[in-house]
Amino acid sequence: MKVRRALDACGRTYADEAGIKLRDAPAPLYQLLVLAVLLSARIKADIAVAAARELFAAGCTTPEKTVDTTWQQRVDALGRGHYVRYDESTATTLGDGARLLLDKYGGDLRRMRKAADGDPRKLHRLLTEVKGIGPTGADIFCREVQAVWPEVRPHFDKKTLSGARELRLPEDPEKLAGMVPDDQMARFAAALVRVTLDRKLAEELRSAA
Template sequence: MPQDSLISGLLRRYGETYSSELGLDLPGNIPAHLFRWLCACLLMSAPISARLAMRATRALADKGWTTPAKLALSHWADRKSVLTAAGYARFDEKTATLLGELAEKIMADYDGDLRALREKAHRDPLTERKLLKEFKGIGDVGADIFCREAQVVWKELYPFTDDRTYAAARSLGLPEDVTYLSALVEPEEFPDFLTALIRADMAGETAASLGQSNQATKDE
C-alpha cells in the first residue's frame, strides 16, 4: 500500500489533536489555553481512558476554572466533586489536590502564565521538560503529552515524539524514527499526525484498513 495513502487515511480519520478537541487554540499561545492543556495532560497521565480524562477537563472548564487564578481559588471538595461526577472517581481525591497545587505553583512561579516557564528555560527543550516535571502530577508521561501538542507553538520542541507515538507508528509498520516521521507531513501538521497515530492504534486500525478507508473516501 502506498505510504501517501496511509498518511492521508490517518489524518482524515483521526487527525484532530486532543487540545483541538477541547476547543483550545495552542497555536495562538494563549496563557489560559496553555494552562488548560497542562491540566488535561495531568488528567490524561493517570491510568484512565482518554475519554474520561477529556470529560474531566471539560468539566473543570464548565465550572469556570479556566485560569490558574480561578482554579487556585476553588475549594478541594468542589474539585473532587466535579472530578467524581465526570467519571474520574478512582483518582478524584489525589487529582483534586494535584490540580490545586499546580494552579498555585503557576501563580507563584510564573505569575499565572506558562509562557514564563518557556522563557525561564531560555526556550531549551530539555529545560522546559524539567520545569514541567516540577509540577506534582506531571511526570514523563504528562510532559510527553504536553510537548507532543505544544510543539506547534513552542517551535524549539519540534520535532518531538515519545514512546507512545513510536509504539503506534510501529503497529502501522512505520519506522520509530523522529526524523523519518516528521518528514511525512508539514511541521504544522505534525501534532495532528502524532495524535492520529495514537488514536488509530487505540482503535485497532491497521495500515491496510486505513489505506482502504482512504481509497473508499476518494471513490465516493
Template sequence: MKQSDLIDALLAGYGRTFAAELGAPIAKNTPSPLFRLLCLALLTSAPVQADIAMRAAQAMAEAGWTTPEKLAESTWQQRVKVFNGAGYARVDEKTATQIVDFNTHLIEAYGGDLRKLRAEAGGDLDVAKRALKRFKGIGDTGAAIFLREVQAGWGEFYPFADKAALTMADELGLPAEASKLSRLVEPNDFPRLVAGLVRVKLAGDADRFVNR
C-alpha cells in the same frame, strides 16, 4: 497501503489534536489555552482512560476553571464533584487535592503563565521536560503529552513525538523517529499526525491500516 495513502487516511480519520478537542487554541500562545493543556496532561497521567481525562478537562472549563487564578478560587468539594461527575470515581479526591499543589507551583514559579516556562527552557527539550516534571502529578508521560501538543504553538520543540505515537508509527510501518516522521507531512500537519497515531493506538484501530 502506500505510505502517502496511509498518512492521508490517518489525517482524515484521526488527525485532530487533543488540544483542538479540548477547545484550547494552542497556536495563539496565550496563558489560558496553555494552562488548560497542562491540566489535560495532568489528568491524562492519572490511572483513567483517555476519554475520561478529556471529559474531566472539559468539565473544568465548564466550571469556569480556565486560568490558574480561577482554579485557585475553587473549593475541594467543588473539585471533587466535578472530577467525580467526569468519571474519576476512584481518584476524584486525590486529583482534587493534587491539582492544588500543581496550580500553586504554576502561580508561584511562573505567575500563572506557562510562556515563562517556555522562556526558561530556551528551546532546550530536556530543560522543558524537567520544568514540566516539577509540577505535582506530571511525570515523563504527562510532560511528553504536553510537548507533543504544544509544538503547534512553540515551534522550537518541533518535531516532537512521544512514545505512544512512535510505537504506533512503527507498527504501521512509518518511521519511528520524530525527525524522519515529520518529513512525511507539512510542519503544520505534524501535530495532527502524531495525535492521530495516538488516537489509533487508544482506539485499537491499527488493523485498519496494516496489510492493506
C-alpha cells in the same frame, strides 16, 4: 498515503477534543497542562477529556481561577466527567500545581518556555516540577504544544513511535517529521497515539494501505 489516511481518520488533537482553542496565551496553555495531568492517569482518554471539559466549565481555566475554586468543587467536576477513581487526589494535585505555577511563573507557562531557552529537554524537565506532571504528562503536553511552540518540534515520544510501528512507518522522529508540514505535526502525533490505543483502528488503517 498512510499518513494522510491517519490524519483524516484520527488526527484530532486531544486539546481540540477537550474544547481548548490552543494558542500561545496563558489560559489555553494552562488548560492543556490540566488535560495532560488528567491524561497521565491510567484511565481512558475519553474520560480524561470529559473531566477536563467539566473542570473548565467549573472555572478551572487559569491557575488563578483554579485556586479560587474549592477542593470539593474540583472533586465534583471530576465526578461529573466520571473521573471517579482519582477524583480526590487529582483535585488536590490540580490545586497544588496551580499554586506552583502562580508562585514560580506568575501563572503564565510562557515564562516556563522562556526559562527553557529553546531547549525541549529543559522544558520537559521543568514541566515535571509541576505536581501531577511526570515524564508521561510532560510528553503529552509537548506532543500537543508543538502546534504553537515551534522549538518543541518534532516531539514524537514512545507512544507515538509505537503507533508508527503499528502503521509500518519509520520509528525515527526526524523521518516522521518529514512526512507532514510543521503545522500538522501535533495532529500527526495525536493520530499515532490514537493508533497505539486502538488496535481495531490500527488494523483498519493498515488494511487500507
